[in-house]
Amino acid sequence: MIRLTLPLVLLTAATTAPALAGPGRHDDMMLHVDPGTRIEQRCNARAMGEIGREHKDMRPEEVVAYAFADPKLGDFRHGDAAISAPGAAIRSRQHWYHLAYRCKTSPDGMDVVAFSYTLGAEVPRQDWDAHSLVP
Secondary structure, eight states: OOOOOHHHHHHTTTTTGGGOTTTTTHHHTTTTSSSHHEEEEEHHHHHHHHHHHHHTOOOOOETTTTSSSSSEEEEEGGTOOOOEEEEEEEETTTTTEEEEEEEEEESSSSSSEEEEEEEEOOOOGGGGGGGTTTO
């Protein structure tokens, strides 16, 4: 039997497979994550979900919000629970694509309340290493 530790589940599966953590447990774990990280993870998961539904040829596997530019996080301490990731990238079927998104969450960062994105061109393979994009 293989056992996964809580940190491994949180980093690799929590945003894409909440059922692994059990009912309600996923949200409990997310509340222990830094608010900025929580907002980014929720919004990255939303990006994968929407792109997967709207682009039937894509199977999103991962989003890197900081690939080509630093994301801009709102001041969540003052009610601006939002992120703008103009230089993100998304991996699908072992290819990376440029992505820009804007996302607003509930004040606690748990629920996405507004989301928009622009999917760009494929990132050439020779550029992957320079932008922390892994195969």
